[in-house]
Amino acid sequence: MRNLAIYAVGVGLAVAGALGLAEAIDLSIAVAAICFVVGLAFVVSVHEYLGGPI
Secondary structure (H helix, E strand, O other): OHHHHHHHHHHHHHHHHHHHHOOOOOOOHHHHHHHHHHHHHHHHHHHHHOOOOO
């Protein structure tokens, strides 16, 4: 269950960052880029080190 929570936070950050980079929501480019990269890092770490979201 913990893996799924980390995965969900990562996906949420990546989506918010992508929307910010596409200027669909009001985020600065720097904040959006950081959110996107951190979100992708969470998703990849869950898959690589924790064995997947479930």
